[in-house]
Amino acid sequence: MNSESIKTFLMLSKLKNFTRTAECLYVAQSTVTNRIAELEAETGKKLFVRERGGVELTEEGALFLSYARRISELEESFIREVNAASRFARTLRVGAINAVYESGLYPPLRDFFAKERTVALKVTLGHSADLLRMLQDGMLDVAFCYLPLKKAGFVCRRFSTDRLVLVTSPARNEFAGGIRKEQLAACEYLMCNFAFGEAGEYVRSLFPPRHAFRFEIDNSSKLAQYLADGQGYSFLPYKMVEPELAAGRLTVVETLGFAAPELVCYCSYRKGDALAEELLGG
Numbered sequence: 718m719n720s721e722s723i724k725t726f727l728m729l730s731k732l733k734n735f736t737r738t739a740e741c742l743y744v745a746q747s748t749v750t751n752r753i754a755e756l757e758a759e760t761g762k763k764l765f766v767r768e769r770g771g772v773e774l775t776e777e778g779a780l781f782l783s784y785a786r787r788i789s790e791l792e793e794s795f796i797r798e799v800n801a802a803s804r805f806a807r808t809l810r811v812g813a814i815n816a817v818y819e820s821g822l823y824p825p826l827r828d829f830f831a832k833e834r835t836v837a838l839k840v841t842l843g844h845s846a847d848l849l850r851m852l853q854d855g856m857l858d859v860a861f862c863y864l865p866l867k868k869a870g871f872v873c874r875r876f877s878t879d880r881l882v883l884v885t886s887p888a889r890n891e892f893a894g895g896i897r898k899e900q901l902a903a904c905e906y907l908m909c910n911f912a913f914g915e916a917g918e919y920v921r922s923l924f925p926p927r928h929a930f931r932f933e934i935d936n937s938s939k940l941a942q943y944l945a946d947g948q949g950y951s952f953l954p955y956k957m958v959e960p961e962l963a964a965g966r967l968t969v970v971e972t973l974g975f976a977a978p979e980l981v982c983y984c985s986y987r988k989g990d991a992l993a994e995e996l997l998g999g
Contacts, residue, residue, distance in 0.1 A: 722939035812848035881977035889947035895971035904951035
């Protein structure tokens with residue numbers, strides 16, 4: 718499988734149209750058709766099926782999509798590493814979820830960057846499961862997330878702890894005396910579709926199965942503005958919203974009879990990685 722065919726597959730799976738894919742890649746439509754045909758010949762499976770107005774992934778195509786993304790990411794990571802190696806003695810690739818980056822990771826990254834003048838520092842923000850996959854694939858050297866990595870050859874240790882708090886705008890707060898579990902499902906809850914590990918599973922358990930949220934977002938750091946504007950309620954890490962609470966733009970709603978578990982951020986890296994150890998203070 719060549720990289721151009723993989724890139725063409727990824728673009729077609731996104732745009733679902735041969736003509737638009739060809740335009741975006743600056744190639745002839747026949748080139749797109751030939752590249753997909755070559756991939757299908759190599760995999761021995763039909764990857765796309767024609768639908769009215771375009772194409773859709775087959776079941777096999779949807780399965781291949783995750784592998785194609787990883788192949789493309791690995792290739793890009795290799796190219797970046799080769800280029801960095803010509804300029805810097807070493808590279809430290811750090812992955813982190815937004816909540817942890819914004820509530821405690823900046824100071825050690827800042828200090829490391831200022832101290833290690835010959836080391837290139839590459840920071841990637843993402844979701845816990847994706848970051849752990851990238852760590853195991855060799856695309857990251859260290860990952861900060863809410864999911865522990867229990868695998869031989871890796872170190873996994875606590876980096877920080879926090880607590881989830883239910884917050885809203887002081888002007889919007891309808892539960893100044895506190896809120897009960899049964900009242901939560903009836904309020905305007907803004908759902909952050911991300912994994913907080915055990916704490917996240919607990920929050921989801923507070924709502925009925927397949928509960929329909931009117932608002933969902935996959936980045937917790939983007940919720941505070943909606944909440945401060947009086948749009949609803951949501952559980953967020955306390956350290957993340959501490960500045961908003963101190964400024965009076967948000968307020969904590971007391972939970973009556975229920976509380977989220979401790980929020981633990983784990984740091985995972987390969988055993989013997991001296992740069993990762995240095996970042997974490999030895």
